[in-house]
Amino acid sequence: MAKDVHKIYVLFLIGAGLLSTLVLGIHGAGFYATPLEERPFHPQYDSLKPTGIVGQGYGVVGSLMITVGVIMYSSRKRWRAMANMGRIKNWLEFHIFLCLLGPILVLFHTTFKFGGLVAVSFWSMTAVVLSGVIGRYFYVQIPKGIHGNELSSQELNVENEKIAEELRRQFGLDANLLKLIDSAALPARPVAEMGVMEVLSFFIGNDLTRRSRLHALFANLERRGLRGHMLVRIRVMATRRIILTRRIAFLQQFKRLFHYWHVVHLPFSIVMFVILSIHVGVAIAFGYTWIF
Amino acid sequence: MDILTRHAARWVLGALLGFCAAPAIAQISPGDLTAAHQSLEGMGNCTKCHSLGKEVTNAKCLECHTELRGRINAGKGYHATLTGKACASCHNEHHGRTFQIVRFDTKTFDHARTGFVLEGKHRPLDCVKCHTQKNITAKDVRANATLMGGHTYLGLATDCNGCHEDQHRAQLGLQCQACHTADGWKPASRFVHDRAKYRLTGKHVQVDCANCHRPMRDFPKTIQYVNLVFDKCSSCHVDPHNGRFTKPCESCHSTEGWQTGATKNFDHATTKFPLRGKHASVRCEECHIPVRRDGKPVQNFVIRNFQKCMDCHLDVHRGEFARFREKGACEECHNEEGWARVRFDHTTARYALNGKHESVECAKCHGAVAVNARGQRVPPDMHVKKFDACMDCHEDAHAGQFRRRKDRGACEACHTVDGFLPASYTPWDHAKFTKFPLAGGHEAVPCAKCHEAGKVRAKSTVQFVWTTEPRCETCHKDPHGGQFARTKYAGCESCHNPEAWNSLAFNHDQTKFPLTGKHVKVACADCHKPVVEAGTKKIRQYAGTPTRCVDCHTDINTQPESGRKL
Numbered sequence: 001m002a003k004d005v006h007k008i009y010v011l012f013l014i015g016a017g018l019l020s021t022l023v024l025g026i027h028g029a030g031f032y033a034t035p036l037e038e039r040p041f042h043p044q045y046d047s048l049k050p051t052g053i054v055g056q057g058y059g060v061v062g063s064l065m066i067t068v069g070v071i072m073y074s075s076r077k078r079w080r081a082m083a084n085m086g087r088i089k090n091w092l093e094f095h096i097f098l099c100l101l102g103p104i105l106v107l108f109h110t111t112f113k114f115g116g117l118v119a120v121s122f123w124s125m126t127a128v129v130l131s132g133v134i135g136r137y138f139y140v141q142i143p144k145g146i147h148g149n150e151l152s153s154q155e156l157n158v159e160n161e162k163i164a165e166e167l168r169r170q171f172g173l174d175a176n177l178l179k180l181i182d183s184a185a186l187p188a189r190p191v192a193e194m195g196v197m198e199v200l201s202f203f204i205g206n207d208l209t210r211r212s213r214l215h216a217l218f219a220n221l222e223r224r225g226l227r228g229h230m231l232v233r234i235r236v237m238a239t240r241r242i243i244l245t246r247r248i249a250f251l252q253q254f255k256r257l258f259h260y261w262h263v264v265h266l267p268f269s270i271v272m273f274v275i276l277s278i279h280v281g282v283a284i285a286f287g288y289t290w291i292f
Numbered sequence: 293m294d295i296l297t298r299h300a301a302r303w304v305l306g307a308l309l310g311f312c313a314a315p316a317i318a319q320i321s322p323g324d325l326t327a328a329h330q331s332l333e334g335m336g337n338c339t340k341c342h343s344l345g346k347e348v349t350n351a352k353c354l355e356c357h358t359e360l361r362g363r364i365n366a367g368k369g370y371h372a373t374l375t376g377k378a379c380a381s382c383h384n385e386h387h388g389r390t391f392q393i394v395r396f397d398t399k400t401f402d403h404a405r406t407g408f409v410l411e412g413k414h415r416p417l418d419c420v421k422c423h424t425q426k427n428i429t430a431k432d433v434r435a436n437a438t439l440m441g442g443h444t445y446l447g448l449a450t451d452c453n454g455c456h457e458d459q460h461r462a463q464l465g466l467q468c469q470a471c472h473t474a475d476g477w478k479p480a481s482r483f484v485h486d487r488a489k490y491r492l493t494g495k496h497v498q499v500d501c502a503n504c505h506r507p508m509r510d511f512p513k514t515i516q517y518v519n520l521v522f523d524k525c526s527s528c529h530v531d532p533h534n535g536r537f538t539k540p541c542e543s544c545h546s547t548e549g550w551q552t553g554a555t556k557n558f559d560h561a562t563t564k565f566p567l568r569g570k571h572a573s574v575r576c577e578e579c580h581i582p583v584r585r586d587g588k589p590v591q592n593f594v595i596r597n598f599q600k601c602m603d604c605h606l607d608v609h610r611g612e613f614a615r616f617r618e619k620g621a622c623e624e625c626h627n628e629e630g631w632a633r634v635r636f637d638h639t640t641a642r643y644a645l646n647g648k649h650e651s652v653e654c655a656k657c658h659g660a661v662a663v664n665a666r667g668q669r670v671p672p673d674m675h676v677k678k679f680d681a682c683m684d685c686h687e688d689a690h691a692g693q694f695r696r697r698k699d700r701g702a703c704e705a706c707h708t709v710d711g712f713l714p715a716s717y718t719p720w721d722h723a724k725f726t727k728f729p730l731a732g733g734h735e736a737v738p739c740a741k742c743h744e745a746g747k748v749r750a751k752s753t754v755q756f757v758w759t760t761e762p763r764c765e766t767c768h769k770d771p772h773g774g775q776f777a778r779t780k781y782a783g784c785e786s787c788h789n790p791e792a793w794n795s796l797a798f799n800h801d802q803t804k805f806p807l808t809g810k811h812v813k814v815a816c817a818d819c820h821k822p823v824v825e826a827g828t829k830k831i832r833q834y835a836g837t838p839t840r841c842v843d844c845h846t847d848i849n850t851q852p853e854s855g856r857k858l
Contacts (some may be wrong), residue, residue: 036323037391040384050322051347113323286338287347 006090013097020101024058024108032112051283055109058292062105063276066125069098072271089144096136103129121275127268135261141203141254145248156248163241171226171234177217181238184213185245189236189258191253196260199253206246214238323386326393341385353379359432359446369408394445408450412474422448427455461511463518490522492761494547504528565598569628579604601626608671616640643679647709657685682707693757697725711783728762732790742767764788773825775835806841821845 025032031044039045047054073095076082103125114122143151143159151159167173167181187194188200194202206213217238221231247254283289325333332340340356343349347410354361363369398419403410414422423445429436433447448454453469464471471483480677485492492499501515508516521527525541544558560567567574579598582589597603602624612619625636634654638645645652655661657679659672678684682703689712694701706717723729730737745754758766764784776782787798802809807814818835822830838844 037387040387040391041395285344286342287345 009090010093013093017097017101017104021104024105028108032108036113043247046292050109050111050113051288055111056288057108058105058256061101061292062107062109063280065098065102065105067273069095069102070273092136092139096132100129121272121279123273124268124275128265128272131158131261131265133270135258135265138254138258138261141247141250142258143244143251153248153251156244156251160179160241160244163237163244167234167237167241171221171230171237173234177220178241180217180220181214181241182245184210184217185242186249191249194253196253196257199250199257203246203250208227210239210242214242321386324388325385326387326391327389328393329385330389346595348378348380348385353383357436359430359436362432363446368407373405391438394443406445407447410474413476414474419445422455429454459514460517461508461514463514463516490520492547495549496547533593534590536594565595570630571628609674612673612675643676648711649709689753691753691755693753693755724761732791733793734790771831772834773831775831775833779835781835805837 028044028048031039031042031048034042040048046052049055050059054121073091076085076091078090106122106125110122118217143156164178173181185206187206189198191199214235218231218235278290321333321335321338329341341348341352343352354364360369360371364372366372382396384391385393410417423432423443425443428444428447429449430447432442436444443841451466451468452472456468458466458468459477469482471480473481475481485497493605504520505515505517508514525545529541531541546552560572577591579595580592583592584590595603605622607620607622609620611620613624616624625634627633627635637655638650655672657676658674661672662670664670686703688701690701692701699705706715708716708719719730719735740754743754745752745757760766768784770784776786781787781798787796789795789797817832820832820834823833825831
């Protein structure tokens with residue numbers, strides 16, 4: 001998939017997700033804002049209640065999206081027959097789309113009322129979603145090849161050296177300036193001595209302070225007479241080097257964290273599906289079959 | 293994922309499922325049930341309300357709510373009107389303990405659908421005014437009402453006593469609506485007293501109920517409506533006659549009113565004073581003037597002195613007739629038919645009435661009833677002091693023309709009490725009293741031919757007296773046009789007399805042309821032709837008639853065809 005097409009694809013998924021959320025929120029705002037005990041007397045109650053034609057539809061469609069998203073992505077990851085069907089990154093993005101929009105629909109299905117068995121399912125779903133968001137963060141910190149295969153430290157160092165060479169050759173950055181860039185990517189303590197929480201807090205802090213850390217570099221470059229387009233290109237390449245340097249430095253830590261992450265993400269998913277199954281089973285048993 | 297991770301994941305999953313198992317069992321319900329259904333909480337109770345594959349069915353609800361099932365099946369009450377509607381569409385659940393499972397807009401609720409139309413004063417009432425535990429009469433509802441937190445709209449009776457106390461303490465039965473409406477306890481607009489043993493008539497209809505129906509002796513707040521004693525008037529009324537009459541009240545009075553009834557029913561003929569004539573229409577109190585007894589006005593029906601008229605009436609004649617035979621007793625002249633209908637014998641008076649005087653209205657002589665300054669009618673003085681001469685009462689119709697007569701114009705010389713006309717005056721009286729005795733044709737002439745009206749004072753007064761000597765010309769016109777005025781035949785009487793106009797005393801021989809021979813037999817008119825003109829009329833010429841032959845005759849020799857032959 002070409003880079004621009006991929007960008008449009010991602011933007012479409014984000015837009016679809018946000019628009020759906022917005023439309024559903026606006027449509028039922030009055031109902032959802034009504035206190036729980038007053039809702040049965042709200043004019044939209046019959047349609048938006050969890051067993052209503054619209055409300056139950058949210059639940060059914062949302063559940064299906066989650067189910068499809070999970071099965072599809074898991075199959076692609078685990079089923080060898082699908083190993084060559086597209087890039088794993090794109091599958092992950094669609095999995096994320098389905099598993100973000102699905103829970104949003106389920107959220108509207110609950111009418112923001114969290115109680116009983118379904119609440120366990122809901123909170124499991126929430127845990128899965130949040131862990132998914134965190135997992136996605138972990139995931140991107142582990143650089144992948146073009147087919148999604150994880151890259152080794154050596155391959156990453158080669159890639160990083162290419163960026164350094166380009167900065168030196170094209171923009172004339174000397175060793176001091178490159179050192180300045182690398183210093184913005186690395187912690188003060190040796191990485192091997194850092195705990196899990198310390199690593200995470202560093203990453204978050206580094207992401208938030210990256211711009212200010214590069215400020216000294218760009219002030220130096222401006223003093224050297226570099227302006228406009230050149231500076232933008234240097235910024236992009238410097239950022240890439242910072243990110244890559246940081247990823248190389250923390251590659252082992254994030255691989256370990258990502259393994260741990262599976263321990264959380266998967267069980268919550270299973271719990272969610274188990275209770276979802278019970279919920280759906282009970283609903284069907286009692287005759288709440290939606291449009292069927 | 294390595295083996296360690298998989299192992300850890302399994303442990304996490306196991307822990308999570310174990311953690312969720314407990315709430316899952318307890319909380320399969322989507323929310324707490326209302327307090328009324330609290331006992332149905334728990335997984336084992338789901339199917340008590342939910343039917344497998346059929347959501348929540350009405351049958352499940354009615355399995356417990358038997359009080360409703362019975363009413364719906366009987367087609368009674370509000371729920372029986374909701375055909376095809378699911379109970380859960382109004383009575384939703386799983387919204388928390390405090391959720392109002394029975395909630396509706398009490399302002400717009402059509403209460404008529406319950407089988408009890410809210411009317412009158414029921415309409416603005418708050419629901420809980422009636423729908424309270426104490427008003428629920430249905431036993432099945434009372435039992436379930438406790439389960440529903442003590443509040444339900446079911447189970448009220450539709451009869452008044454379901455909510456209202458019997459204010460009459462079972463005196464009148466339980467059919468309140470036979471008398472009262474929902475518009476208010478008072479007035480009992482449907483009550484018709486005719487249905488009671490004692491029917492209201494006359495003024496009793498207007499009497500306020502409380503005047504007869506008083507609080508019960510043992511229950512001061514309850515009015516007594518039955519077992520009232522009403523067979524006698526005195527059961528309710530005080531005897532204003534203080535027991536002086538032994539007959540029952542209704543022998544004189546009726547319910548039309550104390551006075552009205554009395555005058556209507558009371559037969560005064562049963563008393564010593566039967567009412568006759570105008571007495572029958574006199575209001576009772578004009579004779580039976582109330583007297584005060586013990587400071588209160590009491591109608592006085594026993595009149596001790598009533599034998600004489602003047603026991604009640606005043607002597608308006610102020611004793612004028614005391615000298616009469618009956619000492620001026622009223623009934624001597626008057627009777628009960630009316631004051632003006634007098635039957636007085638005037639012959640007993642000094643002036644007996646004769647002739648036309650008999651039919652003259654009393655007031656003509658005695659004057660009419662006057663009204664004094666205080667508005668009181670004052671009868672005239674019946675004693676006429678001067679009545680010797682006619683003109684004491686009458687006016688002189690002749691305006692004093694006869695005043696110089698010897699009898700000073702006494703009316704009775706010519707008139708009588710039988711009438712002013714015709715007068716008793718005769719032609720002989722004319723000769724007796726006047727200088728112009730009536731003779732001849734004058735005797736047959738009506739008086740008015742000579743005595744015309746309009747010549748003396750008032751135009752209506754007839755002239756009877758002349759100041760000049762009577763002459764023919766006074767009455768007659770000269771038919772000869774004054775031919776004889778300067779002759780020796782001046783004056784009518786020279787030729788004529790009163791006997792008749794043609795009865796002449798004329799001697800032609802004394803004229804210049806004595807009649808001789810055949811002239812004696814010739815008619816006067818043959819010679820005296822109408823030639824003299826008097827105005828437009830031609831009159832016969834007597835004076836100056838030509839005396840020559842040819843003046844009358846024609847000479848046949850010269851005028852053979854005309855005139856008399858000479």
